[in-house]
Amino acid sequence: MEKIIVRGGHQLNGTVRVEGAKNAVLPVLAASLIASEGKSVISDVPELADVYTINQVLSNMNADVHFENNTVTVDASKKLKTEAPFEYVRKMRASVLVLGPLLARYGHANVAMPGGCAIGSRPIDLHLKGFEAMGAEVHVGNGFVEAHVNGRLKGAKIYLDMPSVGATENIMMAAALAEGKTILENCAKEPEIVDLANYLNKMGAKIVGAGTETIRIEGVEKLHGTEHTIIPDRVEAGTFMVAAAITGGNVLIENAESEHLRSVISKLEEMDVTVKEENDGIRVIGPKQLKATDIKTLPHPGFPTDMQSQMMSLMLCAEGTSVITETVFENRFMHVEEFRRMNAKMKIEGRSVFIEGPSDLQGAEVAATDLRAAAALILAGLRADGYTRITELKHLDRGYVNFAGKLAQLGADIDRVDQHGNTVNPVVEVDFQDKGFVAKLS
Ligand SMILES: CC(=O)N[C@H]1[C@@H](OP(=O)(O)OP(=O)(O)OC[C@H]2O[C@@H](n3ccc(=O)[nH]c3=O)[C@H](O)[C@@H]2O)O[C@H](CO)[C@@H](O)[C@@H]1O
Ligand SMILES: C=C(OP(=O)(O)O)C(=O)O
Numbered sequence: 415m416e417k418i419i420v421r422g423g424h425q426l427n428g429t430v431r432v433e434g435a436k437n438a439v440l441p442v443l444a445a446s447l448i449a450s451e452g453k454s455v456i457s458d459v460p461e462l463a464d465v466y467t468i469n470q471v472l473s474n475m476n477a478d479v480h481f482e483n484n485t486v487t488v489d490a491s492k493k494l495k496t497e498a499p500f501e502y503v504r505k506m507r508a509s510v511l512v513l514g515p516l517l518a519r520y521g522h523a524n525v526a527m528p529g530g531c532a533i534g535s536r537p538i539d540l541h542l543k544g545f546e547a548m549g550a551e552v553h554v555g556n557g558f559v560e561a562h563v564n565g566r567l568k569g570a571k572i573y574l575d576m577p578s579v580g581a582t583e584n585i586m587m588a589a590a591l592a593e594g595k596t597i598l599e600n601c602a603k604e605p606e607i608v609d610l611a612n613y614l615n616k617m618g619a620k621i622v623g624a625g626t627e628t629i630r631i632e633g634v635e636k637l638h639g640t641e642h643t644i645i646p647d648r649v650e651a652g653t654f655m656v657a658a659a660i661t662g663g664n665v666l667i668e669n670a671e672s673e674h675l676r677s678v679i680s681k682l683e684e685m686d687v688t689v690k691e692e693n694d695g696i697r698v699i700g701p702k703q704l705k706a707t708d709i710k711t712l713p714h715p716g717f718p719t720d721m722q723s724q725m726m727s728l729m730l731c732a733e734g735t736s737v738i739t740e741t742v743f744e745n746r747f748m749h750v751e752e753f754r755r756m757n758a759k760m761k762i763e764g765r766s767v768f769i770e771g772p773s774d775l776q777g778a779e780v781a782a783t784d785l786r787a788a789a790a791l792i793l794a795g796l797r798a799d800g801y802t803r804i805t806e807l808k809h810l811d812r813g814y815v816n817f818a819g820k821l822a823q824l825g826a827d828i829d830r831v832d833q834h835g836n837t838v839n840p841v842v843e844v845d846f847q848d849k850g851f852v853a854k855l856s
Contacts, residue, residue, distance in 0.1 A: 447515040449639040450636050457644065494516070514545070521564065526559075653721075655687075666696070732771040736771060756777070756780065776798055
């Protein structure tokens with residue numbers, strides 16, 4: 415079993431570059447299935463386990479997929495299969511994003527139900543209600559969701575009960591190829607929604623209003639391949655901002671987009687962290703003593719749930735009582751138990767965690783419970799006394815490219831080792847047997 419071993423107490427200094435956003439590239443790659451003509455060329459694609467998984471989903475459906483030098487080329491012009499088996503959906507819930515494109519293009523999709531995960535139950539009822547409103551028949555049974563429509567989907571007026579990111583994306587992709595106009599209300603406003611709409615529009619779609627509460631989509635008859643560059647990963651950027659702050663360091667985070675990080679920047683400033691917007695990115699300078707603050711996670715532009723656990727690490731080192739309230743996911747505090755193993759002083763009350771700082775953090779053996787928890791435990795390890803050993807790195811590899819290597823370059827004492835204690839590079843596990851999927855790892 416691989417581990418990351420961190421010895422705390424080193425300040426981070428220097429420059430780090432953030433990759434393309436995982437949460438933007440996954441829907442964009444799913445959307446490339448709608449193009450019945452031409453190739454899509456997607457740049458700034460991060461080498462993440464989730465990217466390999468979605469590429470496998472696509473190639474398993476008969477699309478030609480090629481991944482090299484952070485560029486994915488997808489040719490989906492052949493007749494595609496309209497199924498996504500559990501083997502992929504189990505690894506990555508975002509596989510359900512192929513539902514909308516397949517249903518719109520072929521009038522049929524059969525995708526394994528994603529089920530819950532470590533952060534909550536995560537249903538897809540809003541996605542399905544949207545498809546039904548557009549005339550699809552949806553059947554859930556035997557662990558699959560099967561959707562079917564005779565002819566084309568029909569544009570509709572759809573109000574989302576909550577601004578779900580995935581439902582907004584799935585319905586927007588389906589509506590792009592539907593007959594007539596769709597008005598989608600109470601949408602998610604995340605930057606990744608805007609990136610997807612931009613991509614679809616370059617493919618020939620007619621979408622306005624992405625990034626606001628109401629998206630209007632005039633359906634078109636077909637879409638074609640195009641070129642697109644993925645936006646920077648705001649969660650990776652935010653994670654390195656915390657890394658700089660927690661070690662009292664000075665780090666320039668290149669390619670970070672400050673417009674996407676307003677709520678994170680504002681909370682860091684409340685904690686006495688210096689944040690400077692520079693031409694190439696965002697510079698973060700940690701203070702001598704961090705101050706406590708409170709955070710409530712909310713849909714964008716509120717504070718992102720995907721930064722909650724990393725901010726918890728920072729609050730553990732701040733003077734005073736901090737409170738985190740998680741409103742997006744019902745069960746995203748699994749990492750609290752792991753932090754306690756590091757001598758963290760905190761208590762959970764309902765949807766809030768009360769953090770008494772500064773904790774005298776001590777290195778310990780801890781297990782990542784989800785993707786962001788993995789990063790958060792490593793961040794706490796940067797500050798803890800002695801060695802912290804983090805296991806369950808499959809979670810980390812879903813969303814961070816060479817996290818340990820990037821921290822080491824900034825001055826962290828950190829290593830990733832195999833079961834024999836030998837240093838390893840994080841190599842993402844790829845099944846090359848799928849026809850048509852070619853990948854080259856750097
Ligand atoms: C691949 C990707 O982009 N993942 C992100 C996406 O996940 P994802 O798209 O799954 O998140 P959603 O915005 O859909 O989920 C938000 C909340 O809505 C609920 N819900 C959602 C859909 C639905 O049909 N019914 C329902 O009840 C969920 O259980 C959750 O409590 O947005 C989340 C919220 O910013 C992020 O944490 C994830 O990193
Ligand atoms: C929860 C996350 O992702 P996903 O929706 O892919 O599980 C995340 O990126 O933190």
